[in-house]
Amino acid sequence: MGRAPCCDKASVKKGPWSPEEDARLKAYIEQHGTGGNWIALPRKIGLKRCGKSCRLRWLNYLRPNIKHGGFSEEEDNIICSLYISIGSRWSIIAAQLPGRTDNDIKNYWNTRLKKKLLGKQRKDHQQQARRGGGMEQGAERDESGNLGVLSEGGSSQSTYWPEPAAMPMYSTSQLDRHVDDEHASMRQLLIKNEGRFSSGSNAGLQSPFIPPSSATLPQIYDDSASTMTPLANATTTAFGEGLQGPTGFAADLDELLRCNPVKSEGLDFYYGAGGMVAEHHGSITSESINWSEVSPLIYPNVVPSYQGMQQCLFEEPVHLILQ
């Protein structure tokens, strides 16, 4: 048996919201709140809209203090850094950017930031070629504009990415899962750019996100197994399996942030004293956290601490992981 629809599709209006609908929804919520039931809300107001549609409209457009457009470079950098670390968890990323909604960030990423990054990549690519960087033919991106990270089966490498010796050691199953994975590809791009668009002084720095090989992984965790085990579990549960990527990436992030508490203050909500990882040993989910409540607490820290976070993300873990 299929899932029951959340509302009667036939009697529900779809498409763009009129100013009148906006005004009614806004006025009602400002006066009465949502009442904890979005499904019933449109009936109370007399709107022929799906409850989910009302919720979306409120959250993405009508809610106070929503910013639209005009993303700053700092915001770009934060988005990129978080995309590197947690992937397309737009709601979590949005929680780090006051006034931004997940939908807004998602759209911004899909329509502009991704292209901006690829544009930079293309530029770097050309510069490298001019310097005699030895780009082979056929290294161009595919029709969708993506650069191949690894070819099918992982037996050959992209001509752009580092030589095999510098490449992470993926297992066969990991490769199978992530070949042609856009997220992985984009993340590689971001990592190369150190999670930002502006070129920094340490442009040649090697990415810290070199995934530990199967041989090095256990060592990392064995060193502090009593604390790392719940941490790793919590990370997996909180951000989902997909997060782990081909690299045990979230675990790496855990490790480096754990080892650099001062630098990770932007992620206090996640790692800090009494934070979710500290308090919930392996049983939390992203849904169990009320990000709207968490966000106000962390907003003030985010931007000022970004440099530190970025430094933490991009400078420290090389020796940690390769140790």
Added chain:
DNA sequence: AAATACAACAACCGCGCTCTT
């Protein structure tokens, strides 16, 4: 000026999860 292509944004859809009964 008209047609077409592209970009940006708003909104919808389906799924997984949590909560309630």
Added chain:
DNA sequence: GAAGAGCGCGGTTGTTGTATT
């Protein structure tokens, strides 16, 4: 514990505006 309702999220599609030919 099971089932249903509702919420929240991420992916995708549709619409509108702008640029180009």
